[in-house]
Every structure is written in structure tokens, then in C-alpha cells.
Amino acid sequence: MKKDLAHIRCIFVDDEPIGLSVLLAHASRVPILNVLGSFFSGAEALAFIKNNPVDLIFLDIQMPDLSGLELARILSPSVHIVFTTAHPRYAVEEFDLAATDYLLKPIGLGRFLQTTDRITAQFSKVVNGLKPCDYIFVKTGYDWARIDLDLLLYIEADRNYLTFHTSGRKVLTRMKLAEIFEKLPREAFMQIHKSFVISISKIDKIERHQITLADRVLPLSATFRDDLLTRLG
Structure with missing residues (x-):
């Protein structure tokens, strides 16, 4: 409705x-x-x-x-x-x-x-039926890189840096994980570990302590596992 x-x-x-x-x-x-x-x-x-x-x-x-x-x-x-x-x-x-x-x-x-x-x-x-933005821009060095959200697999955090892993490339930016949620549609992405945010639609397999998407295996924290299963249920 x-x-x-x-x-x-x-x-x-x-x-x-x-x-x-x-x-x-x-x-x-x-x-x-x-x-x-x-x-x-x-x-x-x-x-x-x-x-x-x-x-x-x-x-x-x-x-x-x-x-x-x-x-x-x-x-x-x-x-x-x-x-x-x-x-x-x-x-x-x-x-x-x-x-x-x-x-x-x-x-x-x-x-x-x-x-x-x-x-x-x-x-x-x-x-008003407006489509949410399907891409974001992040600063990388002195430039800005476009990240197409439909190609984004997951985001990896390492201290004050984030790496955006897409189906075709990696983009490194100086940003904290908490900041990226201002840009991402919350219905499409979620955190599975203190260092990883994933695209829910890209999940191939969920195991007790890990997730597989696009042939990549990522850790699944117990803190976020129940929330993930609830979202998918």
C-alpha cells in the first residue's frame, strides 16, 4: 500500500x-x-x-x-x-x-x-514514486569514483579505509564503515561482520560462520547471523 x-x-x-x-x-x-x-x-x-x-x-x-x-x-x-x-x-x-x-x-x-x-x-x-539512487560516488585519492550498486558485491573495512568489491573492480577510499550507511539503501545491504557489509541479493550460500557470494567466502559473525536469517526469512 x-x-x-x-x-x-x-x-x-x-x-x-x-x-x-x-x-x-x-x-x-x-x-x-x-x-x-x-x-x-x-x-x-x-x-x-x-x-x-x-x-x-x-x-x-x-x-x-x-x-x-x-x-x-x-x-x-x-x-x-x-x-x-x-x-x-x-x-x-x-x-x-x-x-x-x-x-x-x-x-x-x-x-x-x-x-x-x-x-x-x-x-x-x-x-512520489522516485527510484532510489542506484549508484554512489566515493573519493579515491584526488578523484571521485562511481560505484554502481547493482554491481557491488561487498564492502571490506580496514581501520579508516573501505574497499568496495564489485563484479569488475576494487575501489579503495578513506572512510569508516559507519559513514557508508548514509549512502546505501538499507533494504539492499547489511553488515555481517565488524569488517564486512554485503549486498543481500548477491548471496549464494550461508553457512554457520561464513557466507559465499560470487565465489568469495566472507566471515559471518554470530552478532549479525540471526538478523540476516530474519531478513531472508
């Missing part, structure tokens, strides 16, 4: 009442957000999502029963996630989960509006 840009269905999850009330107050200033509910625990939110379609979730990271990171790994890739936290050390891990944005508490209205503007732009492309 086609999304209605006038109503982005969202929920808020935070175990701190004050933090939750601030976010709800901000949301009341954004007519496009259709707030379906707010929850003090990840478990409550998960139960709701299983029975109600949700487009967007504002999700606190540190919660006692089910953390935001744990909940994010369970959710469908179609659900956009904005993490909220008072701890900036979580930034890298949450972007590894391809979150739409990351809000550091205390969250001001201006910063909240920046996030909702970005989300509105993304949903607008879906509503």
Missing part, C-alpha cells in the same frame, strides 16, 4: 518519563507525524509493533528489559529508526545498524526538526 506523506506513523520509546514527554512535545509541533503511542520499555513497543504498522520509531538505547540496540535488530528494515541517548559512545554502533538519525539528549526542538525534515524528504521520494 502506498504511504501517505501527510501521516508518518511513529512511536516513541524511552524508559525515562521526562525524556519521553520532551519528545512528545516536539512531535506535537510536526503535523506530518502521526503519533500512534509511547512506551516505557522495548518489550511493550515490540508487542505493539507486531500488531500495528509503524513507519518510524524514536528509540532510546539504554533500557532495562530490551535495549534499543536489541530491539532495532529485531525490527523490519522498512521501519525507520531514530536513536535517542545521553551517551555519545553509542553513535558508531547505532549507525552500523543503519539508523536514520541519532539524537543526543537533551534534545532541542531545532535538532528534532532537522531529523523530521530529513525523514520527510525520504518519505516524499517513496510517495
